[in-house]
Amino acid sequence: MLRIQYSPETVDRLKEIRRILGINTYKNIRESISGLSTTPQKGALVENYIEIPNPYRFLHVSQHYVFYRIxxxxxxxxxxxxxxxxxDFLRTMFGVSLRTQESLDYWKE
Known part of the structure; x- marks a missing residue:
């Protein structure tokens, strides 16, 4: 069984999720993260999506992406x-964007 460790930014983000979106979303995310202690490989490999070698995996939970490494x-x-x-988490983490101009225009970004 592996131990779960949160970055300070992730702790802040979870507090924000709980405050803005409520306890149910917060609990769903925390429960999914807790499951990684027994099945850490359940998340998808990020490099399968962006073809940049990296150690990260991710879970998609309650309209959020949880990134982690083992x-x-x-x-x-x-x-x-x-x-x-x-x-745009790929741009933030890796400097890669998969978003189209149509998407940017739609979200007015």
């Missing part, structure tokens, strides 16, 4: 980021 040496699952579906 440190086998320390038996820790490190939760690194949580993004809403509406955020």
């Amino acid at each position: 440190d086998e040496n320390t038996s820790v699952v490190k939760i690194t980021d949580i993004f809403s579906e509406r955020e």
